Amino acid sequence: MHILEGEGVTKYFGGLAAVSDVSFYVDEGEVVGLIGPNGAGKTTLFNLISAALEPKTGEIRFKGKKINGLKPYQICRLGIARTFQTVKIFGNLPVIENVRIGSLFGPFKGLSTADATREANELLEFMGLSDVAYAPARDLTLAHQKRLEVARALATKPTLLMLDELMAGLNQTELIEAMDLVKKIREKGTTIVMIEHVMKAIMNICDRIIVLHHGKKIADGTPQEVANSKTVIEVYLGEASDAGN
């Protein structure tokens, strides 16, 4: 079953089509990678799905129900959560408080304060953040802040989790940990869409990859198919192969 579908989704910034007539689907339980060169419209598409922006034309459906036009908090309560390319944690609040806000407000029926605390502790344990639970979130390392964003997103009990460049800026060890983490989240049954530039992670984890370029979808298939697609190779390696000539 398609958990998320987009049909002819278009968004302009001034005269520029950031996302142009993009149609896509995500099946339940899938891990879908969203890739493309900088400025391809990946984050814009995330913003459109999570209602930070509204599409000019087209329709986005979640579990068969149209969701464009809803407010961010309604999207969240339907079961869609996301993280950000540049982390947006509540820096002045303790780590655990960041997660508890997700538990208290995110699920359709929010948890009681005691349950939220228990659940936040479990999530921090799952993410390996128990040691820093009471530190102000701004004091964490980037890798930990990214994990905190994931923990906070999971606290809202999503069926669909959108990760925006989770792996960017991580060192080799952190990268492997992050990849394991995504696999663990998937094993829990959460559907994942991830924007990523780290090809090793994309090829390793994703069932399917969607490629955007200049706001248009140029490929959609298994990692193998996409890696062998002529258009994709041109977009990514065009300049490099020119240089070789």
Added chain:
Amino acid sequence: MDLIINIVLGGLLIGGIYSLISMGLSLQYGVAKVLNIAHGEFLMVGAFITYWLQQNGVDPLLTIVVGGPLLFLVGFILYRTVFTSIRLKAPNTGVYESNSLLAAFGLYFIVQNIAVLIWGTTPQRFSYLASSVTILGEDFNENRLVATAFAVAIGAAFYLFLERTRIGKAIRAAAQDPLTAGLMGVDINFVLALCFGFGAAMAGLAGVLISICYPITTTMGLGYTVIAIVVVTLGGLGSIPGSFIGGFILGIIGTGVTYWEPGLAVASYYVIFIILLLVRPKGIMGK
């Protein structure tokens, strides 16, 4: 020595009310991002509601249960109608803040003009708990002690509300990052309207407390708005302990300057304000 004790105690006895006013502005400006120039007008309306009810035989302290909730509702509805649509139409936070400042300016004139039409411009006062109490050899009116106690109690109760309750957490999250709080499932328009409503209620309650101690006029609002802005800057925007520290400090300074030369009280607030902006713009408790 007696003079210093008198100034410090007198300052503390007005400082509690300053703190309450400033907590209100701190919510409206710190969380809802509206620099509410009309803040003092809500205070004035609260004071005149008490005056009017007192003239009709109601005990002034009881009017707290009318003034607080009524002004909360006015603030809440005002935010949901005017400021929410300004926020949603603004392309960025900067435009929202400047447009809402202009709207608040308009509100200042509207509320004040209506109040002048209803109650005129002559100062009003009534006598309530006017017997004097001696503290450390200095005499103060009983009503000032009662008003300060109420102001501190209301402030402490609100602090606990923010720290302990579910809505309090939503407010603290919204104060930091409204967009992200929205993505965590917090209904931002509702939470910001709550903050604006609570801010208006605190101004209203401060108005009630002021009316039982001092003469009131329909044009007194702006003076208190200025005090609130200075205290919020002094204490740190968005910090409730900061509002209290700032409120008491300004109370003492104001009382001292007034003792020396009443005409310079407001000027002294501005001197403090400007020095702060140069030396420590985030205030004593600011983060």
